[in-house]
Amino acid sequence: MTVPGTLIPDEAWDLLVDWLPSNEDPERPQVTLSTVDSFGDPDARTVLLTSFDEKGFYFNTDGASRKAADIAAHPAVAITVLWPGFTHQVVIRGTAAPAPPVHVAAAYAARSPYLKQLAWLNTHEFAALPRDERVAQWAAFEEAHAGVFEQPESWVGYLVTPTRLTFWSSNGDTASQRVEFSLAADGGSWSRRYLAG
Numbered sequence: 001m002t003v004p005g006t007l008i009p010d011e012a013w014d015l016l017v018d019w020l021p022s023n024e025d026p027e028r029p030q031v032t033l034s035t036v037d038s039f040g041d042p043d044a045r046t047v048l049l050t051s052f053d054e055k056g057f058y059f060n061t062d063g064a065s066r067k068a069a070d071i072a073a074h075p076a077v078a079i080t081v082l083w084p085g086f087t088h089q090v091v092i093r094g095t096a097a098p099a100p101p102v103h104v105a106a107a108y109a110a111r112s113p114y115l116k117q118l119a120w121l122n123t124h125e126f127a128a129l130p131r132d133e134r135v136a137q138w139a140a141f142e143e144a145h146a147g148v149f150e151q152p153e154s155w156v157g158y159l160v161t162p163t164r165l166t167f168w169s170s171n172g173d174t175a176s177q178r179v180e181f182s183l184a185a186d187g188g189s190w191s192r193r194y195l196a197g
């Protein structure tokens with residue numbers, strides 16, 4: 001059921017390719033990333049899905065963020081992709097690990113100048129400044145760097161290796177439905193089942 005050398009069963013892969021925008025599409029899906037902290041308490045936030053391939057799903061963030069601390073303590077995560085809105089949902093359960101540096105660098109290079117600058121100035125200290133100061137410091141930083149922003153050390157990326165993929169689709173003529181692919185606990189094989197929506 002799985003293409004040799006890939007970690008995603010080929011039937012699930014076909015659905016991903018069919019449902020999600022290609023990695024080259026500048027419009028990135030906004031997804032909900034759920035994590036669990038070192039106390040077992042849950043958290044969730046929106047991130048952009050950077051890309052996906054046969055190994056799994058990539059996102060990028062600040063290495064000093066709460067989600068990065070959660071993952072360091074507890075690498076089990078879930079990603080909920082509502083795309084396109086209201087008709088299709090993919091829920092991915094899996095394990096997050098640092099993405100290869102070459103992948104992280106490529107993701108940074110592909111970001112807009114605004115998002116590159118944000119990667120430098122997205123600190124709690126900056127956020128606490130009065131609005132006028134934030135605007136002035138943003139403009140001063142942009143001018144000092146002539147709009148060219150190297151990749152900061154704080155910029156990190158994660159690869160989520162899936163252990164379960166659940167595809168939900170609506171249907172105007174009949175009930176919504178899910179098809180779910182689960183990796184056996186020993187990691188040996190994938191199984192598929194249908195679930196009520």
Ligand SMILES: Cc1cc2nc3c(=O)[nH]c(=O)nc-3n(C[C@H](O)[C@H](O)[C@H](O)COP(=O)(O)O)c2cc1C
Nearest residue numbers: 030043044045046047048060061062065066067068
């Ligand atoms: C539409 C949208 C897209 C976002 N994309 C990202 C992203 O790709 N990476 C990221 O770190 N934060 C992104 N954020 C901000 C996060 O939702 C979150 O506020 C931030 O990462 C801090 O989360 P944490 O404290 O739970 O780690 C995005 C927010 C929104 C509303």
